[in-house]
Amino acid sequence: MVQSSAIPIPKLKEFLIVSIQVDLHDKMAEQLQHDILKRISETNAKGVLVDISVLETVDSFIGRTLAETARMAGILDAELVIVGMPPSVASTFVELGLSMGGVRTAINLDEGFDMLEAYLKGEIRHQKISATEGEDVVGDETDKD
Amino acid sequence: MLWEMKLIKIREEADILKARNAAKVMAMDMGFGLVDQTRIATAVSELARNVFTYAGEGEVQIQEDCKPQRGIKVTFIDRGPGIEDVDLALTDGFSTGRSMGKGLPGAKRLMDSLEIETQPGKGTTVTVEKWLSD
């Protein structure tokens, strides 16, 4: 393939930026989750910005995967922010009664970046993410001040 | 030695992608290193694109060769306009089309050998080879 099968996760300052441009099936989602966590440890990143602005559909599987990744990132001391959720997706989520478990969202990368910087400066608190349906809760996360 | 020959017909732009992926896979299977795989894929991309751009359609044959030594051989066949002046075409910067050059000099540098058979008005056959180093 001319492109690597993995989604690139470049670092910008203390944050990682992930631009998702394909529908994430099982294996790819697993791979992405693994890669994000690996990159967080490698780079000691404090935040991850995940852009989903060109995804036509975001189903409950992807929603759960992202929420799960956010929880895991939190354990590694990094905040995950979903940016660019298309309006159609947001309404579908509401209609389907799906929740992202409290994962941070921002309207675009710029806002998401500002949000993370504010968080790092201590201006806003750590976001506690609740377990989504079907997820085993191993232990509660402690709040960061 | 692999006796299969991969044949890819070039009818639309997406076929260029098919051709270079097939070449890359075969190069990988044959044991070429990553950089050589990239060289081969890039050369195939250039030449397959030529077929599409200048002839509209044609075919690409990818196979393993063992003369003079083990390597990959890719042949590009079309019934397009042919090349009037081959020497000129092999010079950097030459172009009659809207692209910057026929990509032949570049492909020649990436591969170990490049041969052209062409007849204006009848068509062109380009054969490139890259051999595995010991």
Place this chain on the structure above:
Amino acid sequence: MLQNASIPILKLKEFLIVSIQTDLHDRMAEQLQYDILHRISETNAKGVLIDISALEMVDSFIGRTLADTAKMAATLDADIVIVGMQPAVAITLVELGLSMGEVRTAINLDEGYELLKEELVEETPQTDEAESVAAEAEEDDNGSV
């Protein structure tokens, strides 16, 4: 694997970030070029970071597309920096004889961002200096102490 037709262009402060994760066919390349230029004028962006770390191969078509986009962006007063070029790609581009012209490259997104920021900083002080020199000259003319 479902894929959306357009490549997202993310704005971050005064820069745009584009992550190319797929093969660029004729139409897609044209579309991307147009979208980048459109976004530059829309956002008044000063620079564009094009991440090609996912590309395992860059042929003359893609190379030309990138070089042309950089030229067009320059007319809109924006710099383009290509980041994340894989080593094998760098080698083949040189052997292909493809001159990327004035297209700047950086090893990764972080470095590319720093490069663009440096450029921006360089542009402004000169104006300030020129203004203060002119102001001083005017004062002298007026005979003020």
